[in-house]
Amino acid sequence: MRKEHNLTKNQKIIFDLIDKSPQPLKAYSILYNVQKKGIKAPLQVYRALDKLVEIGKIHKIESRNAFIACHNSSCQVAKATAFSICEICEKVTEISSAGLSKYLANFKDKDGMKYSKYNLEFFGLCKKCTLK
Amino acid sequence: MRKEHNLTKNQKIIFDLIDKSPQPLKAYSILYNVQKKGIKAPLQVYRALDKLVEIGKIHKIESRNAFIACHNSSCQVAKATAFSICEICEKVTEISSAGLSKYLANFKDKDGMKYSKYNLEFFGLCKKCTLK
């Protein structure tokens, strides 16, 4: 069972914004959107983002420097993430495939390195953009 | 057969530096290192980096904003990359596993999105750091 995290005011404001967004949001776009709620400085945003990532409520899309809410019950510790990214419309979808998770969780390289975490980003065209 | 790319002067200087480095290099650290060779501005570095990434001579480690030379004959088109990253010493190793490549190249998500590319980053502790 996962510990329930009680979000603080700033964390809540920022999480709600990201959670409502259909696409990943960038830190400064978040900042502009929450300035009316009293969050004035980048650091306030980044601190909330860091915490939200740490507890697995959001994920960072590394190739885009953007943040998306977690919609996958199996990655709530923020340690095993996979996304598909459309290179035209920039739509990002979190992949939840038991097969993929299992494969990657059990993957061992030649050096026998012990992995505690991974992040996978697939790039391609989404259905809509393929048809265009 | 892969097209041979003849690197230009700047591209050569920057590739050689990255290729010799045991760890990934960041753009501005590259800049400082090549200023004596006449490369004075960030853009000169970024342009060479972009090209080198495009032709698959180097890869970007997205989670670190750093660049590493490709040492894997199977990813020279820069479309299928996997790395292991030690969270203590920051050592990065390119993973070349036929099984992994195959698995990911054939992976299909529920939406049937067609992938042309992927990037996978594993995090954990390398052997040395595990023993400490």
Place this chain on the structure above:
DNA sequence: AATTTAATTGTTATAATATAACACTATGTA
């Protein structure tokens, strides 16, 4: 060889992303 086309270069300026440092406040727990 001359022409033209695309790629690369050099440069200045600036945008976008992210963190350091410090004083203060709230929250949970002993």
Place this chain on the structure above:
DNA sequence: TACATAGTGTTATATTATAACAATTAAATT
């Protein structure tokens, strides 16, 4: 209450990356 931990607000600054434009070089075509 007292203590520890986490979060806040703030200013300043570090780090990463791109825009715009003119000049140059390399390669492909005539």
